[in-house]
Amino acid sequence: MIKIATAECFTHGKIGRELHALAQGYEGNFGREYVKNLRSYGNFDYDNISVTCSLFIPTIEAVVKILNVKNPPKPKELIKGIKVYDEEGDKAVSKIMAQAVKDLSDCDIAIGTTAGIGRGGICVITDKYIITTTSDVYSDLRENNSEELFKRSENGIKKALEIVLLLLNNNIDGISSLNNVEIIKNENID
Secondary structure (H helix, E strand, O other): EEEEEEEEOOOOOOOHHHHHHHHHHHOOOOOOOOOOHHHHHHOOOOEEEEEEEEOOHHHHHHHHOOOOOOOOOOEEEEEOOOEEEOHHHHHHHHHHHHHHHHHOOOOOOEEEEEOOOOOOEEEEEEEEEEEOOOOOOOOEHHHOHHHHHHHHHHHHHHHHHHHHHHHHHOHHHHOOOOOOEEEEEEEOOO
């Protein structure tokens, strides 16, 4: 069984919820919303995944108290406690969040997301890979443009899910072909 855990901000826990619906085989209103054609990713048996937890972590306080991150990078700004980083900060903090939820849950695949100013940060961590990227949609949380923020969130959800599904199907080349993706391989693991 492959265990998955998420610590999400701008994707509002929807990555974890989608993976849970996939793992459980739910259909209809309780089923998948974002992933329709699973066979386009490969022949992985999705009955072999389980979502350990899916956390919505928008505030810096939650990063510290829930994820047990001792000294997270200082945000550029706080909006009612919500962390606002620039794009590079978001990429770094998404990695911190993914690693923290991996450590807390002892999962096989951890996902972290956060977005303030820019395209946001998405990180998927396994024992073998650290995959970092952004959404493909720019937005600024400080401007409170709901439609723009929604488009960035939806794009981030879809991109993170695509990475996870390609990863489960051992298609690293497929992940590499996506926009703005950095893959770091742990050379100590085959």
